Amino acid sequence: MKRLNKLKKDYDAIEIPPELDDLVKQSIQAAKKPKKKSSPLRNWSIGVVAAAALFVGSINVSPTFANSLGNIPVLGSIVKVFTIQTLTMEEETYQANLNTPAIDGLRNEGLQTALNEKYIEENKELFTKFKEEFAKMEEAGGGHFGMDSGYEVKTDTEQILSIARYKVTTAGSSSTEMQYDTIDKQHTILLTLPSLFKDDSYVEIITTYIQKEMKKQMEEDENTTYVAVEGADLEFSSIQKDQDFYITADHKLVISFDQYEVAPGYMGVVTFEIPSDILQDALVGDTYIQ
Incomplete structure (x- = not known):
């Protein structure tokens, strides 16, 4: 500290x-x-x-x-991701289990420290919110409430580290939210979606592909739908400029939507792998997306 x-x-x-x-x-x-x-x-x-x-x-x-x-050489690095802290609370109808990731091995110690500090603060904040909600429900006569958080390493190559962090809130039904960090280990850069592209044209390109893919999936499977609430005008219209994403080991861009963001809850977190060929003209270069 x-x-x-x-x-x-x-x-x-x-x-x-x-x-x-x-x-x-x-x-x-x-x-x-x-x-x-x-x-x-x-x-x-x-x-x-x-x-x-x-x-x-x-x-x-x-x-x-x-x-x-x-002065850092552009070479691969051995990076470890592990659980550094777990915050728990176990009551009869209230449960919290918040696992905090930590990164070790990045050459840029400033970036590594900043990420680790961010992860700790995020879970502390979640635990505080859990306890506040627990107190409110107790005052109202009780209820059932749960919160879980954790992480998954989506990609770990010589060049790319992509970490997914999830939060699951349960109160009757459950809701899952995702966040991702994608790091160029060789150049110690924390990547953003806009930084991969020349301009904002990627928003329309990716949106158009996802809209077509949604229609295709719904035609092929009657159990698949991309309307958030039945009968409501909440169909997917566009990704955000800073939409959640990660990059796979084979250099593919994956766009992610939280549960309920573009589909009914039973479909969970929804992801789309975007074909690299439709992005080529919009990309800054082929360093990450190929």
């Missing part, structure tokens, strides 16, 4: 620019070119993306820390 606080103080002296995704794109393009001597701009931009994407502007990047990133 002392080390993280020191990083925060150092970072606070430098202003974060708003064009974070543009900086990631520069790094993606740079990764495709023959290796040259690292420029101060490139080193600084990688550090900004790593810190700012996690702390939403509260942490800035110091020149010393950023320069150290530029």
